[in-house]
Amino acid sequence: MRNKVVIIGAGLMGSGIAAVSALSGNMTILVEKNNELSARGIKNAGGNIRELCENGLAEDAAAGKAYGLLSAGEDMAKACEEAFIVIEAIVENLEAKKEIFSRLDSLLPAEVPILSNTSGLRITDIASDTVHPERTMTAHFWFPAHLVPLVEVVMSERTDIDMAQKVKSMLADWGKKPVLVRRDVPGQLANRILQAVIREATSIVETGLASPEDVDTAVKAGMGIRFPVWGPLEHIDAVGLDLGLSVQQTVLPDINNEDKPVESLKKLVDEGNLGYKTGKGYYDWSEKDMEGLAALRNDFIIYALKMLKQRN
């Protein structure tokens, strides 16, 4: 009987996705390279479930049941015998993902969807060696997958639209906020928007219009604080499209529209300044607390999710 979710790769993302799947009542098998790694994945998935529960984002009963729904599998073929859906979350490497997709395609009947959590590879390429590419698609969960609601369902050139719609509605049943991306383009959907923001933010710093601190403050304290409940298209409709048009006519000619990376960002990278991991980027991280910032980010997401849950 096909009644299990199979997740290939139980790292950072696989364990988050496993928590979401098990909390929705699915028997969930985590397939890894060895038992030690799948045990680590199950432990981390359990930690994610606990975090949701402790913060009022999951019911005690569902959480109690979810721990028991997680299991480990080293044998992909065996796990696939009972899968009604498979989600691949291994390393971001095209050849490795192609190989897994090709194996999964030969193991699973054509009606079982095969999803990749790729952040940036084309699903058309990942599925290029499959016999049934119509059941393949990207399901791009965002980190941390148990907290961030968005999942981008991206269709390849050959994905079946009905299959993609079914996966989208299943993810909505899992409590996620899925969106359908109809073409296999770089940046999927949300990263295209994020890159437009980052290009302008880095340009503003490069031209000396404002400091990195002030750019981040402008985003966090201005548009960013509204964004969880107020999208850019809702915004432009609210203020009036005539005003929106006039602002575009004034501002667009003056903002960065280059199709290459921002020069000063490239210079920082060339000099070995890679941000937090080398201690210096736009900020000096020997003076700034990344752990505290990441904790504040997660607390804020939890706070916002709780508030939205109460309103629904």
Ligand SMILES: NC(=O)c1ccc[n+]([C@@H]2O[C@H](COP(=O)([O-])OP(=O)(O)OC[C@H]3O[C@@H](n4cnc5c(N)ncnc54)[C@H](O)[C@@H]3O)[C@@H](O)[C@H]2O)c1
């Ligand atoms: N980390 C993020 O913020 C993030 C966000 C969204 C999407 N993604 C994407 O999700 C995917 C996974 O990223 P991650 O951050 O979880 O990586 P990770 O390195 O934490 O985990 C990858 C796991 O896959 C396992 N693995 C590798 N090959 C395998 C195989 N053949 N069979 C079974 N397991 C295998 C590894 O042992 C490892 O545990 C990547 O495609 C990445 O681009 C990452």
